[in-house]
C-alpha cells in the first residue's frame with residue numbers, strides 16, 4: 355500500500371509524545387475507573403469508529419463572493435484521493451471517500467477503484483449533481499431538475515442519477531445521496547404540490563433502479579440556492595418522501611440544513627425511532643448553512659446528536675446503521691488539516707457519548723429529576739477524552755498529533771510543486 359507520509363516520521367513523533375500520552379491516558383483511566391468505566395473498552399470502541407470524507411472537501415471551498423485557492427489543490431479525483439490517503443494515514447478513522455458526480459467522473463471507474471485500493475481507501479455514498487449545469491449539457495437545471503416542469507429535464511436528471519448508481523457499483527459504493535437545489539425564489543412561482551409530485555415521480559424511477567444492497571439517501575435543505583421555497587425543505591418532507599418511496603429510502607441529516615436553533619438531536623431520535631435515519635453530513639454553523647468545521651461552534655449540540663446515536667446502539671435499535679460523513683467548506687484553512695481535525699471532533703463527540711451513564715440517565719428521567727438528568731450528560735461532555743482519541747490513533751498506526759506530523763512532513767509544499775493550478779476547481783458545497 356502506498357503511504358503518502360513517511361511512516362518513520364509518524365513513529366518518531368509518536369515516540370516523542372509517548373510518555374506524556376501515557377501519563378494523560380493513565381490519569382483519565384483512573385478517573386473513568388472511579389465511574390465504573392474501563393478506559394480500554396472505550397478506546398476499542400473509538401478504534402472502530404469511522405467517518406467518510408467528501409472528495410470535494412479536499413479543495414478550498416468558497417462563498418458566493420469569492421474563493422481563495424490554497425497551494426497544491428487537487429485537480430482531479432486521483433489527486434483528491436491522494437489527499438484523502440494522507441488524512442486516513444494520520445487519523446485512521448476515515449477509510450472511505452464519498453465521490454461527487456460529474457465532478458469526479460473518469461473514463462475508467464475500475465482504474466479509479468484500483469487507485470483507491472492501492473491507497474488503502476474505499477468509496478462511500480455516491481452523490482449526484484443536478485443543481486448546476488455542466489459543459490455541453492443539453493437541458494438546463496435553472497428552473498429545477500427532478501421536479502422540473504419539463505419532463506425532458508426530469509428525464510435528464512433521472513438518467514444522471516442512474517449513471518451515478520452504475521459508476522458507484524463499479525466503485526463498491528452502496529448508497530446514492532440525492533440532494534436537489536430545486537425550489538422557487540418567488541411566492542407563486544411554483545405549485546408546491548405539483549412540484550413535489552413531479553419530484554416523487556422522478557425519484558421513484560431512481561429508487562426502482564437501486565441494486566439490492568443499496569440505499570437512497572434523501573438530503574433535505576431549508577434554503578439556497580432557492581430562497582423562497584425548497585422542494586425537500588426539511589426532515590418532515592424528507593421522511594414523507596422516504597416513506598412513500600420505500601424501505602431503501604432514508605433521510606440524511608446535514609447539520610447545516612436546518613433553521614437556526616432547531617433541535618436537531620430530537621429530529622435524529624425521531625428518524626431512528628421510525629427506521630428512517632440514513633446518516634449524517636457533519637459540519638457546523640453559526641448563521642445558516644455555513645459549512646464550518648465540525649464541532650467548531652456547537653460542540654455540545656454535536657455531542658447531543660451522538661448521545662441519541664449511542665443510545666440507539668445501547669438499546670440495540672433494529673435496523674440502526676447510520677452512515678457518517680463530513681461535509682464542510684474550508685475557506686481559510688488547509689483542507690487536509692480541517693478534515694483531520696473535524697474527523698477527530700466527530701469521533702470525540704462519539705466517545706463522550708459513550709461515557710454517558712445511561713442507566714443513571716434513565717433513572718433520573720423516570721424520576722423526573724431534571725437537574726441530575728442534565729448533569730449526567732454534562733458529566734460526560736465535560737471530560738477531555740483527547741488521550742483516548744490519541745491512543746486509538748496510535749494503536750491503528752496513525753499519528754498521536756496528526757496536524758503536527760502533517761506540517762512536519764512538508765506534504766503541502768511538495769504537492770504544490772507538482773500540481774500547478776488549473777485555474778478551475780471541481781470543488782463546491784452541497
Ligand SMILES: [Mn+2]
Nearest residue numbers: 608635681784
Ligand atoms: Mn450535505
